[in-house]
Amino acid sequence: MAASAYITEQDIPTYLKDVNPAPNAAVWSFFASEVSRWLDDQFGQYFYADGWDIKYFDAGDDLSSITTGGHPFYAKVGNVAACAAGSMSVVYTPYRGPLPNNGDVLTLDAAITQEQVTISGAPADNGNGTWTLSLAAPGTVFAHPAKTSATNIQVQLAYFENQPRANWTVQLSGDGVRPPSNFFCWPRNPKPAGSSADPTQRDPWFGLDIAHIPISNTTYLPTAIPGYATIAIGANWGWPAVPDQIKGLAGRITAKLWRSRGAGWSDEIGAGVTGVVHSLLREWNALDSGSLVESRFKNIYL
DSSP: OOOOOSSOTTTGGGGSSSOOSGGGHHHHHHHHHHHHHHHHHHHTSOOSEEEEEEEEEOOOSSTTEEEOTTOOEEOOEEEEOOBOTTOSEEEEEEEESSOOOTTOEEEESOGGGOEEEEBOSOOEEOSSSOEEEEBOTTOOSSOBOTTEEEEOOEEEEOSSTTOOGGGSOOOOSSOSSSSSOSEEEESSSOOBOTTOOOTTOBOOBOEEEEOSSOOTTOOOOSSOOSSTTOEEEEEEEEOSSOOHHHHHHHHHHHHHHHHHGGGTSOSEEEETTTEEEEOGGGGOOHHHHHHHHTSSOOOOOO
């Protein structure tokens, strides 16, 4: 999924006075995209939603704790109401992350009744905080009680380096948020992301810990195995919502870049022989530096 700008051309007039948006929309869009990617480098992470994917990680010194570095992630986590085996739909209550949608694969339950189901079609709003999710055939294999966990996060561990994926551990049981779970994402209690009042929209996670004591009757490795790419995490990568501070930085710097365009890029670095570029650092002031250093968004490269 392509990266996106953290502010749109429709937002830029908020940072400027008495400017006609119509002839400037294209250049605002260009500057906003450039600034957004530059901010990714400054913060050591990206803030756009990059879709669901499986990424592979190496086991570090602490084999029970896995860090995803500059790749934040989130998941669709909730509960389903009681349902019978063979059900072609489930009633879902969201807890963390966006709603499941067409094509999403949800893991229901844990231990011997753990299974995966595929969502077919858009969720239907029941008007009471719950959503009906239609399932692709064959529907549910097991019957599930009320408040059964449902999530689209997937965690698998290799028994040894370069083991074929088909022979890795069955997906670790649980949703990574609430017990019972064989893994727990961190930070444990993330703050709200962006300005959304929706309690399911939280900051992403940056790693997970493997539970010390497993759920009964589960296939379970208590630690990751040393080696390259012995950990697989399937999740939604990036942020579910762009934080307000990041939007503000992108807007201020984009507006300043646009204001300085008439100077003919007079503040440049480099030389004609090696190439000349305009430095975004010229637009970076003490307020911006404070926003970077004192925020919770500064990450490191791993």
